[in-house]
Amino acid sequence: MVDAVVTVFLEKLLGALSEESRVFSEFRDKFETLQFELQLMRSFLKDAERLKRKNETFRCVMANLRELIYEAEDILADCQLQSRDDGLFSSGWFMCTNPFKLPFQYQTGKSLGEINRKIASIKQNIPSYLGVPLLNQLEPINAQNDQMPRQSSPVYDHTQVVGLEGDASKLKEWLFEADKGILAIGVVGMGGLGKTTIAQKVFNDRKIEERFDRRIWVSVSQNFSEEQIMRSMLRNLGDVSVGDDKGELLKKINEYLLGKRFLIVMDDVWGSDFTWWHTIYEALPKGNGSSIIITTRIEKVAQKMGVKKARSHWPKCLSKDDSWLLFQKIAFAADGGECKHPDLENVGKEIVEKCKGLPLAIKAVGGIMLCKPSHYHEWRRIADHFHDELAEDDNSVIASLQLSYDELPSYLKSCFLCLSLYPEDCVITKDQLVHWWLGEGFIPLRNGRSAIEAGEDCFSGLTNRCLLEVVEKTYHGTISTCKIHDMVRDLVIKMAEHDAFFSTKDNNCRHLGIASSMAQKANHKLRALLSTTKTGEVNKIASNTAKKFCESRNLRAMDLSRSIFDTPLSGLLHQIGVLQHLTYLNVSNTHPLVQLPPSLDKLSNLQVLDVSYCQNLKMLPPCITTFKKLRVLVASHCGSLEYLPKHLGRLSNLEVLLGFKPAKSSQLEGCRIGELRNLIQLRTLGIRLSCCDEIGDTEVNVLVNLQELQHLSISCFDSHGNNDLTAKLDKLFPPQQLHELSLEFYPGKMSPSWLNPISLPILRYLSISSGNLANMNENFWGNDNTVWKIEGLRLKSLSDFEEEWERLQRVMPALRVVDVSWCPELMSFPIENVGFKGGVWKEEVHKS
Known part of the structure; x- marks a missing residue:
């Protein structure tokens, strides 16, 4: 991932060098030397990922280079912090005599000089063991394929099912034949064959929905507990069941299903111990034509779960014609799912043939080609690359996924590796990913693009390449949650461990997922600490663990959402002010949270702050109005929050504001709705109103000139049919370019x-x-x-x-x-x- 690390660093360095800061001017020559050396190496680093997989020595060298870039990025961030105080120490004589500044000057200059010398040495020595041209003969390049598009890319629907209709029909016939006991059906086959897709097609079929009173889908990960399976079943039935023991959980499952015809899908089952299944099975009501579908890679698993041979289904690989049809639907989605380039058809069919009829492999390579220009030479290069990957691993799914990773633009590689933190079958929200990428600087922000828009493009880039699977969409089709296939997860974990991005075995890495059982140590390398709990679950974090969260001084992203602490969170985070590099802070749905810690006022680099679903949070501190870099502020579903602080209109970079509760005329410390007219970068706005006093007579035109506003939601919960508020709302004209509008609890x-x-x-x-x-x-x-x-x-x-x-x-x-x-x-x-x-x-x- 060295090319990705270099790309992110150069993006930040480019922005820093454009600033008028004397702190930077002192080290400008060293930063510019570093920039020049890395730009020279970029053309070579594009192929470094494949080269280091074949050469152990080169792998170590690239690891050293990666560490040097991270060190340089930390120095750059420290310089930016020093720049905030630049005005206080503007005179040269004061700078020279200030004892607090001299050590920083000396150490920074020394460290940058050493980094430049080591990078120059790496560049000169690479040819000696790889047989490549001298890097100093290369010219700086403008990597067009590696740049983010200037305009938003379309989001394509890759949920099409091709060639699996016969499989689904066979399973449906069996389900309609069931009458006594519980029918067990097995779908068995290798990874990437489409077992889950077949089960989903059956599960969501209209006739199946009508036949069964209850339908339950459970994703069974390799590391699961009996209790987790039970809770997942109950969540499907609309019961969160917090605090129940296993006996009570089984009793509830029985009560919900008693007298009902139900269908249960146990997806992707592994293991050899099936005590958990026998316990659950015995508690299920029998009869009424109820059924169970089990998908697994292992035939013995299905047998031990009660599947008879006559009800075991082995999906076959796709036919040659179906393989080509599926590939076309993805690779040529921009052309309506049909190949309209005769010169590409032969090479396209050659690529498809290498996939051996496996749907996951076909979708992966199809996603690559969708994002490539429709030029023969580019397609020929991909076909040759695929051939090389298959020579190393004859598994076409693994080879296609590795190819997909290698062909990612460098900025998307960083985004992709973030998926390594999430457990099996975890449902991931798009907002968490985009906010994390933004906070850690993975998203290129040039060309005047909106930060959130650029982040959503990165998300689309991964979904279009079939590296993310859609789980849930809004009513109009926008993706809100996603997950990753277990084989994609295997790849991303392998790549993340190779590059010290994340490790399942070592807590001393740069990115960690929060778990209830974690024993957090001081980790000065840590860049991101994120809640990665599964849907319906919460983190229960001990105080002694939580207190250590603020010891990782280089932390950029901290997401504590969906966590329960045994003491107030504001006390546990009272030292959060030392995390001055922090750019993303999420404390949504945490308990107990009544107020944010006072030292929050030192986090001037914050770009994303999310306090949503904190029902006991009574106020936001006035200091947030000084966070000039803030782009996202989410305070929705905070029932106790009376208003947001005064002077919120100073946040000129704000793009997303949700849960805005304007102050009444009597609430002098609160922000009036009139201040919104200053937030000219707003793209998404959610307003919560309850009475007419929250909109002054001169404030009814506050939204009309917000020219960037695309998404507006207005909620009048607790307004009780207020006629005066209705009259004010009738004058609250939105801007003409509005794209999406939501009205909740409209009083009129x-x-x-x-x-x-x-x-x-x-x-x-x-x-x-x-x-x-x-x-x-x-x-x-x-x-x-x-x-x-x-x-x-x-x-x-x-x-x-x-x-x-x-x-x-x-x-x-x-x-x-x-x-x-x-x-x-x-x-x-x-x-x-x-x-x-x-x-x-x-x-x-x-x-x-």
Whole structure:
């Protein structure tokens, strides 16, 4: 990963050298020498990953180079901290006589000089054992393929299933034949064959959903406990079951399933001890045609879990035609899933043939080609590279994944290695990844791009390459959570351990995931400490462990979300001020958290602060308004938070602000809604309102000039149908370029007058949930020349909403995704296209 480390460092160095700081001017020549040497090496470092896998000596040299770059990055960060005080020590004579500055000057200059000498030596000695040209003969390069695109890349849907329809049909036939006892079905085969995909296709089938009263999906990791499996089953049934012992958990499972026909999928089962399964199986009610599907790589596993040979299914590899079809759908997704480049067809089929019909391998190489230019010579190079990987490992899945990693742009390699921290089958939120990447500087921020937009592009880059699997999307299709295939996880852990990014065996690495059992030691190399718990689980962290979190002085990212501490967190983090390099701090959903530690005021480098779901948090300290670099502030779902601090409008770099609770006129220390007009970089804004006093008469135009704002949500929870607030909201015009709008608990009976296709001409997604809304304002319907461009519509829990569905459709001709639930008065809704289950109506047909 040396090329990735160098890329991140050069990005930071480029920004630092552009600053007008005397601290940097003292070391400018040494930093510029370092920059020049590394730029010379970049063309060579692109191939270093493959070279070091074949040469042990070179691997050690590259490890030394990586450590030197990390050391230089820490020095750069220290210089930036010193620059904050530059104005206090502006005169040369004071600098020379100040005893606090002299040691820093001396040590920094000495360390940079030593780093430059060692890097120059590495560059000169590489040819002696690799037989490559002298690096000093190379010219600095502009690695176009390694740069982030100037514009956002499309996000493609790679969830298509090809060639597995027969497998799914066979399993469905067996399920419909079940009547007595519990039918056990096994799906057995090697990794990457599509076992989980087949099970998912069956599990989500409409007829299967109608047949079974309860459906439970459990991902069984290699390292699991009986209790974890039980809790996972109960979460599927809507019960978090915190605090129950195993006996009580089994009793609850039985009660939920008693008298019901259920389907349980145990996905990716390993191991030889099945005591856990026999315990659970005995507690399950029998009869009613209930069934269990087990996916595994090992036939004996299925047999020991009660699968008879007649109900064991071995999926076959994809046929030649299906393999090519699947490859086309991914590699040519930008062209509608069909090869329209005759010169690429032969080399494409050659690549597909090497995948040996394994869907995971085909998707991996297809993802690579999607992100490459459609040029024959580039495709030929990839085919040859794939051939070389297969020569080293004949497993086409492993070879394709290794190829995918090697072909990642360097900035995406750092992002990809972050996935190594997460346990098996862990559901990962996109926001956590993007905020972490932003905090640690993995995302290139040049070309005037929004930081969050650039981070989301990195996320799309990994999903488009099939290195991330989609778990959950919003109603309009935006990915919110993801996971990684276990074979992808094996690769990323191997690469992370090679590069000392993360290790499952050594806590003295640069990135660690928080676990309840961890025994944290002082680790001065540590850059990121993150909560990586699975859905529905929490970290229970002892005080003596938590107190050590602030001892890692080079920490950039600290995410303590979903954690429970035995004493107040503000006390445990009272020394957080020493972490002056910290850029990402997440304490969301932690307990107990009533206030943030006072020393937070020293964290001037913070770019992301997340305190969401802290129900006992009563206030945010005024110091956050001095964090000039802050880009993301999330304070949503903080029920006790009365307002945000005054002068929030000074945060000119803020791009995301969620949970904004404006102060009333009597709350003099709070931020009024009028300050939002200064946040001209805002892309995403979530406002929480409860009374009209929170919007002054001169503040109703506060949003209209926020030209970067794309996503706006307004929640009026606890407003109790306030008519005065409704009148103010009717004047709170959003900007015209708004892309997505969400209204929750809207207090008025009539929609606001600005909710019309003329005022919001490019609105694509509209969500209205809860509240008193009964009718749409006349402006909503537009006119003969103006209709909505809305593509996604969600109407939820609107008990009084009595408009006609057909009329809504007429003014939204571009509508393709609809989610309607608990709207009993909605007239002429197309019942033939919906399912009615549990009181929820949802249109299943996506309109083209």
